[in-house]
Amino acid sequence: MGGFFTVHTAQWGTETNLAVKKLIHSSAETNQMVALEAHYHRIVTRLCSDGHIVPLLHVYENNIANNQSELWLIMPRYSMSLRDYLIKNIHQMHFSRTVSFALSIATSLAKLHHLEIVHRDIKSSNIMLDDNEQCYIIDFGTAKSALYNKTILGTFPLPPEIVAAYLQQHTGFVTYDGAAADIYSFGLLLYEMLPKSSYQQLDINALPNVKQLLLAQAQSKAHLQVYIDQILACLGPIPAKRPRADDLVVIFQSIPPTIEIKLCMSCEERERTVRFLPCQHKVMCEQCWQQWRTLNNTKVECILCKTIVTIHTQDNYDATFFVQSNKMMSLSMRYKKSYVSRGKGYECGYGWRLGLIGECRDDKLGVFFMQIHWN
Known part of the structure; x- marks a missing residue:
């Protein structure tokens, strides 16, 4: 930690998973510096106990050679x-x-x-x-x-x-x-x-x-x-x-979240980050995509629609699928049935434009994904 300190994992009585911050080289000047840090850290710990501040739990005076001592700052250990x-x-x-x-x-x-x-x-x-x-x-x-x-x-x-x-x-x-x-x-x-x-x-x-x-x-x-x-x-x-x-x-x-975070459809743990082209589905995280590409190194298919993936990109948009604007009107005409989003149904029509992710359902053609919201 910086050029003056080292940090060590520690245990204090029954308290485990602690970190000790101690000087690399102890001297009267550097010990005064630690004492000043302990002073301000103790004040902040006491007055900001409900905030996102690492608390100072203990200050320990460790005796070293020649009747000298040094201060150790003890706090929780973080990931x-x-x-x-x-x-x-x-x-x-x-x-x-x-x-x-x-x-x-x-x-x-x-x-x-x-x-x-x-x-x-x-x-x-x-x-x-x-x-x-x-x-x-x-x-x-x-x-x-x-x-x-x-x-x-x-x-x-x-x-x-x-x-x-x-x-x-x-x-x-x-x-x-x-x-x-x-x-x-x-x-x-x-x-x-x-x-x-x-x-x-x-x-x-x-x-x-x-x-x-x-x-x-x-x-x-x-x-x-x-x-x-x-x-x-x-x-x-x-x-x-x-x-x-x-x-x-x-x-x-x-600042509102753009849309709810969508997890990878493969591991269901990490966020989706990879978008496939030409199908434009975004359904996998980077780690699962690399594993999937390694297993299918000749013709890698989208796990959702089975289209051969020619290019993959990364973006920060939450939509599972982008619909190109020149296809929007024909989609609205063909699927003027029900729009399903988070359990609510809405009628599809010409008022839609690109935006939130949703589904259109048709009894014969099944479900397809489209990115839409209303004007």
């Missing part, structure tokens, strides 16, 4: 960091999962800022996930109980006001808004969590082009627009114009 999760899953992560992560982190930040505590090192490696994939903020070694700060610290790329404070520190006492700096770091994290084909952080060289990068994604995925707007707002150059954490909580709460 993995958010960074490890994103590296492994970003290519198949559903947008609703991204919003869930963003909401829980923003809620924790809002509670910290309400208490006038700033974290000052918000990043994916300082967010832990439990077995239910819930987010928890960790590492309060850089925390401070004042919104206005003068210490130059954090993870690159730093907010522009911290860079300016560093460049001007020879001129005298320079401060910056620590809460706004947290929001800037959160904006970088929002980009990192954005579903994409491969894991990518926003580095300092890409920052000048971030608006173009995000707008290109928004054009292909309209439902991401609100989320993308918040990234741009958090990364704004003027600290006072960045949104507050509690404002972000309200915005993320207002």
Whole structure:
């Protein structure tokens, strides 16, 4: 963990599945740093017990040679960091999962800022996930109980006001808004969590082009627009114009899930991520598709309609099947019977256009899937 600490699995009496954070090299200066972290972590644990904060359970003073001692910070052990999760899953992560992560982190930040505590090192490696994939903020070694700060610290790329404070520190006492700096770091994290084909952080060289990068994604995925707007707002150059954490909580709460998450029809555990062409069915996750393709390496058929798959793609749309617009009218004319969606029947007709996934039923021709909703 960073360049100062190591983390070890531990047990404390009857408490199991714990983690101990301890210094790599103990000295009077580094022990003072640990004591300060323990102080802020204890405050946050006490005042944010209902939030998504990793609690500090115990502080243990371990005696070492020459009458010296060191402090160990003991807390629950978690499955993995958010960074490890994103590296492994970003290519198949559903947008609703991204919003869930963003909401829980923003809620924790809002509670910290309400208490006038700033974290000052918000990043994916300082967010832990439990077995239910819930987010928890960790590492309060850089925390401070004042919104206005003068210490130059954090993870690159730093907010522009911290860079300016560093460049001007020879001129005298320079401060910056620590809460706004947290929001800037959160904006970088929002980009990192954005579903994409491969894991990518926003580095300092890409920052000048971030608006173009995000707008290109928004054009292909309209439902991401609100989320993308918040990234741009958090990364704004003027600290006072960045949104507050509690404002972000309200915005993320207002983003509805696109449609219910559909599980792979093969394993029934992971989300569907692979769409087949030319049939356009999206019914399998990436892992099951790779296994299916290996077993049928000559002519791979769609498991739903048995059409030979010539191309497979990945997207973030929930629809099982896309109907091309030039076929829509003939489908409406031929199947003007009943529209079935979540147990409710509606009449099919000319008022339909592309949108929600549903089924049309015909006694002779059976069931086919189409992506439709009403004007």
